[in-house]
Amino acid sequence: MSKKTIVYPKVEITWVDAEESGDIGWNELKYQLKNAKTPCPVMKNVGYEIYRDDDHVSLIHSIGADQCSSVEKIPIAFIKSIKILENKQGSKDE
Numbered sequence: 001m002s003k004k005t006i007v008y009p010k011v012e013i014t015w016v017d018a019e020e021s022g023d024i025g026w027n028e029l030k031y032q033l034k035n036a037k038t039p040c041p042v043m044k045n046v047g048y049e050i051y052r053d054d055d056h057v058s059l060i061h062s063i064g065a066d067q068c069s070s071v072e073k074i075p076i077a078f079i080k081s082i083k084i085l086e087n088k089q090g091s092k093d094e
Contacts, residue, residue, distance in 0.1 A: 016040050058073050
């Protein structure tokens with residue numbers, strides 16, 4: 001099999017994360033009402049974009065010729081911006 005060179009862009013994704021607040025069991029209502037008004041956390045992830053569709057973007061953080069790190073999927077609805085940082089040459093068996 002020959003190897004085909006493919007490009008995976010290195011991107012920075014800024015996204016809004018869902019958040020849950022409180023401890024197991026009972027929580028103070030006053031604290032929870034105050035916390036309910038705080039914005040959800042804004043997160044940033046950097047990685048190689050290996051897939052994108054209308055539902056989500058998939059990133060890996062490490063890549064070699066035949067192995068890679070785990071895949072992280074971020075729902076499109078959570079994403080505020082995607083910034084392309086650079087391109088990475090990879091290879092794929094044909």
